[in-house]
Amino acid sequence: MRELSFAQALHEALDIAMEADERVFIMGEDIGVYGGAFGVTGDLVHKFGEDRVMDTPIAELGTAGAAVGAAVAGSRPILEFQFSDFSGLAMEQIVNQAAKMRYMLGGKVNVPVVFRMPCGSGTGAAAQHSQSLEAWFAHVPGLKVIEPSTPADAKGMLLAAIEDPDPVLIFEHKLLYKIKGDVPEGHYLTPIGKAHVAREGRDVTVVAAAIMVHKALEAAEILQAEGIEVEVVDLRSIRPIDTATIIASVKKTTRLACIYEGVKTLGIGAEISALVAESEAFDYLDAPILRLGGAESPIPYSPILEKAAVPQVDGIVEALRNLVKGRI
Amino acid sequence: MRELSFAQALHEALDIAMEADERVFIMGEDIGVYGGAFGVTGDLVHKFGEDRVMDTPIAELGTAGAAVGAAVAGSRPILEFQFSDFSGLAMEQIVNQAAKMRYMLGGKVNVPVVFRMPCGSGTGAAAQHSQSLEAWFAHVPGLKVIEPSTPADAKGMLLAAIEDPDPVLIFEHKLLYKIKGDVPEGHYLTPIGKAHVAREGRDVTVVAAAIMVHKALEAAEILQAEGIEVEVVDLRSIRPIDTATIIASVKKTTRLACIYEGVKTLGIGAEISALVAESEAFDYLDAPILRLGGAESPIPYSPILEKAAVPQVDGIVEALRNLVKGRI
Amino acid sequence: MATLVFIFEIETGLMNSALKKANLGKNQRPFYANTSPAALKEALRKMHLVRMFEEMAEDSYIRGLTHGTMHLSIGQEASAVGITMGLRKTDYITSTHRGHGHCIGKGAEAKYMFAEFFGKEEGYCKGRGGSMHIADPETGNLGANGIVGGGLPLATGAALAIKQQKRDDVAVCFFGDGASNEGAFHESLNLAAVWKLPVVYVCENNGYGMSVSTDRSMSVPNVADRASSYNMPGVIVDGNNIADVAEAMVVATERARRGEGPTLIECKTYRTRGHSRSDRNKYRTKEEIEEWKARDPIPLFEKELLDMGIFKQADIDAVQASVKAEIEDGFNFARSGTDPVPEDVTRDVYAREIA
Amino acid sequence: MATLVFIFEIETGLMNSALKKANLGKNQRPFYANTSPAALKEALRKMHLVRMFEEMAEDSYIRGLTHGTMHLSIGQEASAVGITMGLRKTDYITSTHRGHGHCIGKGAEAKYMFAEFFGKEEGYCKGRGGSMHIADPETGNLGANGIVGGGLPLATGAALAIKQQKRDDVAVCFFGDGASNEGAFHESLNLAAVWKLPVVYVCENNGYGMSVSTDRSMSVPNVADRASSYNMPGVIVDGNNIADVAEAMVVATERARRGEGPTLIECKTYRTRGHSRSDRNKYRTKEEIEEWKARDPIPLFEKELLDMGIFKQADIDAVQASVKAEIEDGFNFARSGTDPVPEDVTRDVYAREIA
Numbered sequence A, B: 001m002r003e004l005s006f007a008q009a010l011h012e013a014l015d016i017a018m019e020a021d022e023r024v025f026i027m028g029e030d031i032g033v034y035g036g037a038f039g040v041t042g043d044l045v046h047k048f049g050e051d052r053v054m055d056t057p058i059a060e061l062g063t064a065g066a067a068v069g070a071a072v073a074g075s076r077p078i079l080e081f082q083f084s085d086f087s088g089l090a091m092e093q094i095v096n097q098a099a100k101m102r103y104m105l106g107g108k109v110n111v112p113v114v115f116r117m118p119c120g121s122g123t124g125a126a127a128q129h130s131q132s133l134e135a136w137f138a139h140v141p142g143l144k145v146i147e148p149s150t151p152a153d154a155k156g157m158l159l160a161a162i163e164d165p166d167p168v169l170i171f172e173h174k175l176l177y178k179i180k181g182d183v184p185e186g187h188y189l190t191p192i193g194k195a196h197v198a199r200e201g202r203d204v205t206v207v208a209a210a211i212m213v214h215k216a217l218e219a220a221e222i223l224q225a226e227g228i229e230v231e232v233v234d235l236r237s238i239r240p241i242d243t244a245t246i247i248a249s250v251k252k253t254t255r256l257a258c259i260y261e262g263v264k265t266l267g268i269g270a271e272i273s274a275l276v277a278e279s280e281a282f283d284y285l286d287a288p289i290l291r292l293g294g295a296e297s298p299i300p301y302s303p304i305l306e307k308a309a310v311p312q313v314d315g316i317v318e319a320l321r322n323l324v325k326g327r328i
Numbered sequence C, D: 001m002a003t004l005v006f007i008f009e010i011e012t013g014l015m016n017s018a019l020k021k022a023n024l025g026k027n028q029r030p031f032y033a034n035t036s037p038a039a040l041k042e043a044l045r046k047m048h049l050v051r052m053f054e055e056m057a058e059d060s061y062i063r064g065l066t067h068g069t070m071h072l073s074i075g076q077e078a079s080a081v082g083i084t085m086g087l088r089k090t091d092y093i094t095s096t097h098r099g100h101g102h103c104i105g106k107g108a109e110a111k112y113m114f115a116e117f118f119g120k121e122e123g124y125c126k127g128r129g130g131s132m133h134i135a136d137p138e139t140g141n142l143g144a145n146g147i148v149g150g151g152l153p154l155a156t157g158a159a160l161a162i163k164q165q166k167r168d169d170v171a172v173c174f175f176g177d178g179a180s181n182e183g184a185f186h187e188s189l190n191l192a193a194v195w196k197l198p199v200v201y202v203c204e205n206n207g208y209g210m211s212v213s214t215d216r217s218m219s220v221p222n223v224a225d226r227a228s229s230y231n232m233p234g235v236i237v238d239g240n241n242i243a244d245v246a247e248a249m250v251v252a253t254e255r256a257r258r259g260e261g262p263t264l265i266e267c268k269t270y271r272t273r274g275h276s277r278s279d280r281n282k283y284r285t286k287e288e289i290e291e292w293k294a295r296d297p298i299p300l301f302e303k304e305l306l307d308m309g310i311f312k313q314a315d316i317d318a319v320q321a322s323v324k325a326e327i328e329d330g331f332n333f334a335r336s337g338t339d340p341v342p343e344d345v346t347r348d349v350y351a352r353e354i355a
């Protein structure tokens, strides 16, 4: 296997899907000759032409709806939001149309559309370009929401999303684009809806996704030296959520921490916590359920504040240590 | 005190606020001579004129943004969404502008805008006119989100919202508009951020808001006959949430049920559950935390299915009984 | 509407104007000259079907047999049928909250529509959609829409798919005057123009968006005035005259099929019923309503058909009688349909069941 | 631009054209005839300030002194300053991601802008906003905006507030050619026209929305062509010529203050830098950039001032020197500013602290 960056892995998935299926096309702002704001589409326009790698006017509602309409009419569109924050302009088409169309029509149409959602803070782009809004979409039946953390999963899950008959949003944390990892060649699918135990441990279960998986693994490494064994569950899919894997892990470790970058209140950790608290795993819990989420503020510009606005490794280490040692 | 309907109570709040402060004005679709889709504005256009009770073109993004701009420029706009579902078109202005403007500008502006959000199912209006989307907004720092359950609170909280220097969304469940209750005369404020113990009980705490408070109270009445005493906490405010009141109640009853109409996954009950599970009240819990939320589907049209899509009194009674009797 | 180029259409009976132009008498405008009697009869039948369907639906609603809300298009049938009569099954339409006419025009059957209204499994949406989401993908109707303007981007996308799949179908987007003030209108028409998509935007301008008249909601007198912003033809027609509507539509459709891009057609019409049941008509006068009722598109069409000697009164009576029977049968079929079971509330949310 | 009616403005030095018209020589267009030398000098000073501010900001960015992203308006200074020079402090502007020029034009000081870039508490946004949210409500600047088109509804709303408060101020909305394809453009201009709001929409058409040229994103050649859809004047000016810009703006502003409603002004201009730092200019040619550089608005303005004998070279040199000093001082002020403390991350989210 070769190493690819997360962005390269996504690029490869797009390339493979477009090769394999003429119905697949990509649209978005500056994804053509510019290659995409984060370079994911790169040279694809040269390979597949402007009809299948379409630069769009800046019109998020119209283009999102056009993607939905094209999906219903038998194509397989992939829409890149330049930043997932701009989906605020397109919620109507994503939530009221794409998510509900199949159901409202009694199951008579499919809506195989993929929305690519670059997200997250850490680039100094401030409040309107740094949000982690996956919880909004995971609240909406009819949508699927995925959030890979590794290049291999990015490729396999994007391919799965493109082949899925239902609308899928793939959240791509911007700080992940440059990370590298082994990526299998050719076509493969990483199933939507299955979490992955990224590290085994017996003292505490950390449930995280995307960039927070990496931070959790770093924290686990540090705590290992102190004799604390952290199990890290990489969610990968936010809707559907793989409850079984989470519950099994909590029953083993008896402690749960949910770590996420989105705003703490009603972020994905709220759901993980509630899923466990209502489950058979409740009786196994030896400590309150820890949540570390984003600050109750917009993402600020100042790098000092920006760091303070989302969980960092130091804070995770300390919180997990306290949780395991019963000092919550 | 006289009895007023929920809709009349809201109307009275608008009337009082507009009398008291020239800067207050209302805008929305068909709120003028039509009187509003649910009759809340009624005759206000005749009293205050078309400049202060403004029928708007159908343009949710533009009018929401205009309300925000007017607020920043020193007016006190109230925007009525005809159905809160249409806010999908205006998320950009509500979330990226209204919620963040004060923060992004270093605290140098206020954004005193109120969005009125008729919500909820039960009217046969199906998937695009029946949602309960308060969780989306409660996930967004910079916004306040309230959801009164009684006419008296509707009036007092709407007045509080209008006088609040920050953006407030008031969710008004459509099935509540016709319920009646005592409403004090004149001007008064019901504080934003304070829950209310609507019924005391020692066996289980139910946390609910808006219409679910009424269903919970009905269920409590039924269970009372079986010797089960249900405490019902009326949330009233979803952001900020009155954590202290909830925790105090759970410490007393040792059991928690969260009942809400929004989709279960990542609905407001997820946050309530997680708040308690991470708190000092965790150690008091004698049972898993129950969540009863909306089905994982859009709201269907068929009345049979529509009922099945949200918690009903029967189901609440049964679930609470099982929770208290340890049969979860 | 410079030149009308009609292409022979097996499905619709519209004939090539080049062949027919020679035959135009002074009473024979292109619509009548180029449309077969069978197709004219079918158009009339559909107009009656829409009307009687809605009258029966209204009645059921008043009697409490259906719940929810309902938007009637009574008075607007010429636009719905005139626009759809020349379309193929593989062409798409997106419709509106006021969509019964579009649905029937595109080929739906009344009985499954009634079944939908009664929330039955036999309904077009298996009881999940109701009036506001009535749809029939089988006949190319991608659905009514509860969101004003919601269909504008969808139709644009369907046209994009047609173009990418190199089909010569078209997508037709119905929307109202009120919807034309939504951002979705602007974005969609611009996209379609820039990409030269095979789409026809049909504004049914009935003078009001709910209670707000166009002069209070729009900064220009006509929706079609805005076509110039998108460098596309903007055509205004008498929406109560089916011939006017259909002729403009032929031009627009052929332009789209030839790959020359979108057209905006504005049908000036009127809804004689209130917006929905809660409407107390406080925003318009009785006189205005009566004036428009006098221009009812159905008698208007019938009179032209009789005047031109295309049909006799007996033909028309027969059409009406058959529609009446169809409505009654459909109503009965629907009433005895199957109720959904509560356990199925989450069925059909996803194509593949999720965990 | 039928008639230019200039009203004497204490704040800006623009004078009533009725008084001045008599003095118009053949080289003296209204702008030069009616603007006091002090105001002309101030305009030139601001153009230089914008330019040097951005050059310094760019340099800081390249040296890693600031983080995040940055959009430079180098080449567009005539539009920013020409539009804002006649405004009062109580008038509002909404700005864009490319907003340094608007901010300085409306009256902001470089030192607090630098402080913002360096994320300091002394910055206009106390370090919370950065370049993309630079704002100064004190001088009526409601802020740059990270959302393309985000300011369109906001300015419309500010104008609505002005009207409701019976003030005679105006709101000015800057936006780009790319933004004109957003639904927010359509909705806002329609609202402003229907309600006759005192707002001026200023499109800075620099030919590209990021990498996409206007002929690939717009279905008409000019943004101003769309003004007819809103029944408002649409004016196209040479955005690199401050006199052109300012003259059109006077007409629009006065129209707005008289309560006659909105205007759309399109400034044709060009950004000579890339869209942002990641831009490799693959979508345009070097020649095109060079052509526009030859039409740099600053030398162009200076040449006119010299040609008309309003200033001597020494005056201009003095302006430049003073700006240079201001930039250096501002930079130093900002560098030694106060870093925010992490605990303050949730400060200023709400006006009243919440539970």
Ligand SMILES: Cc1ncc(C[n+]2csc(CCOP(=O)(O)OP(=O)(O)O)c2C)c(N)n1
Residues within 6 Å of the ligand: B029, B058, B060, B082, B086, B089, C097, C098, C146, C147, C148, C149, C175, C176, C177, C178, C179, C180, C206, C208, C209, C210, C275
């Ligand atoms: C986005 C959105 N806004 C508002 C409504 C409420 N509403 C339903 S129909 C309607 C009027 C629509 O007017 P128009 O587009 O002219 O269609 P008409 O009803 O006249 O056929 C309104 C305001 C809605 N359903 N969706």
Ligand SMILES: Cc1ncc(C[n+]2csc(CCOP(=O)(O)OP(=O)(O)O)c2C)c(N)n1
Residues within 6 Å of the ligand: A029, A058, A060, A082, A086, A089, D097, D098, D146, D147, D148, D149, D175, D176, D177, D178, D179, D180, D206, D208, D209, D210, D275
């Ligand atoms: C809603 C939204 N869509 C996309 C972007 C990303 N983006 C930032 S600037 C820009 C180009 C804007 O073009 P234009 O309006 O012409 O302004 P210019 O950059 O040319 O000054 C894009 C696509 C954004 N910030 N907001």
Ligand SMILES: [Mg+2]
Residues within 6 Å of the ligand: C176, C177, C178, C204, C205, C206, C207, C208, C209, C210
């Ligand atoms: Mg209408």
Ligand SMILES: [Mg+2]
Residues within 6 Å of the ligand: D176, D177, D178, D204, D205, D206, D207, D208, D209, D210
């Ligand atoms: Mg531009």
